[in-house]
Amino acid sequence: MAAKPLxxxxxxxxxxxxxxxxxxxxxxxxxxxxxxxxxDNGAGKSTLVKCISGIYPIDAGTVTFEGREVAVxxxxxxxxxxxxxxxxxxxxxxxxDIVQNMFLGREIRRGIALDEPAMERLAGExxxxxxxxxxxxxxxxxxxLSGGERQTVAIAKAVLWNSRIVILxxxxxxxxxxxxxxxxxxxxxxxxxxxxxxxxxxxxxDVFAVADRIAALYLGRTAAQVRASDVTHAQxxxxxxxxxxxxxxxxxxxxxxxxxxxxxxxx
Ligand SMILES: Nc1ncnc2c1ncn2[C@@H]1O[C@H](COP(=O)(O)OP(=O)(O)OP(=O)(O)O)[C@@H](O)[C@H]1O
Numbered sequence: 001m002a003a004k005p006l007x008x009x010x011x012x013x014x015x016x017x018x019x020x021x022x023x024x025x026x027x028x029x030x031x032x033x034x035x036x037x038x039x040d041n042g043a044g045k046s047t048l049v050k051c052i053s054g055i056y057p058i059d060a061g062t063v064t065f066e067g068r069e070v071a072v073x074x075x076x077x078x079x080x081x082x083x084x085x086x087x088x089x090x091x092x093x094x095x096x097d098i099v100q101n102m103f104l105g106r107e108i109r110r111g112i113a114l115d116e117p118a119m120e121r122l123a124g125e126x127x128x129x130x131x132x133x134x135x136x137x138x139x140x141x142x143x144x145l146s147g148g149e150r151q152t153v154a155i156a157k158a159v160l161w162n163s164r165i166v167i168l169x170x171x172x173x174x175x176x177x178x179x180x181x182x183x184x185x186x187x188x189x190x191x192x193x194x195x196x197x198x199x200x201x202x203x204x205x206d207v208f209a210v211a212d213r214i215a216a217l218y219l220g221r222t223a224a225q226v227r228a229s230d231v232t233h234a235q236x237x238x239x240x241x242x243x244x245x246x247x248x249x250x251x252x253x254x255x256x257x258x259x260x261x262x263x264x265x266x267x
Pocket of ligand 1: 021043044
């Protein structure tokens with residue numbers, strides 16, 4: 001596993017008017033790893049992701065990408081860094097087919113016409129590189145796909161655009177058991193291919209099935225960022241519900257960032 005984070009957030013604050021939603025949040029995202037971002041409803045996960053993806057400006061804090069401080073002022077800035085977010089509901093257009101969805105807004109042209117064969121080839125290659133065999137035809141309308149296939153196409157779309165960091169917002173929330181397994185396998189494969197994956201999830205089984213690292217938010221603060229292999233389900237539930245876990249081996253008064261000093265954390 002790589003020792004240096006690809007993306008590092010430090011001291012992130014974000015308020016909406018008088019409501020302070022993120023306070024001094026830290027997050028480190030490593031290449032080749034799945035980082036699960038967990039927290040109760042309203043903990044600030046979506047807001048943090050919107051800050052990372054340039055939708056919301058941060059009020060304070062630093063964002064470092066490959067060791068260099070960056071300013072992400074817009075989704076375009078984020079896309080240029082290779083940060084792609086796959087939202088559960090908004091990821092695809094039902095009335096378009098798989099190829100059209102994967103190239104929406106970034107179509108390949110040949111003269112004034114769309115280069116359909118090139119787009120079809122690239123879409124097919126991307127799906128194949130992710131070992132996706134479940135879609136019958138690249139020209140199938142997305143409305144005819146199952147929930148799991150839709151997530152697969154949405155994730156493949158992010159990969160197609162040379163993403164370095166793929167942020168998945170509850171990708172299995174609407175899926176049954178078998179489809180959840182497929183999507184989690186795909187998530188793991190993305191990381192094994194060297195991408196950084198951030199997985200927002202409320203499902204501890206999913207988290208422990210694929211995550212290398214778990215970042216927990218509690219009431220807009222970082223409760224801890226730990227290796228998944230160093231914690232139990234019960235400890236993560238404590239981090240989510242009361243903001244700390246007495247059994248993490250941290251001194252009781254330690255600031256949450258000390259979680260980085262847990263055994264196995266990168267130095
Ligand atoms: N645009 C906004 N204006 C004011 N408050 C907001 C805004 N967006 C989010 N909030 C508040 O910020 C807090 C964090 O919300 P956020 O959606 O980031 O949490 P979350 O962890 O993603 O929750 P969930 O798991 O329910 O999606 C909530 O109290 C929410 O009401």
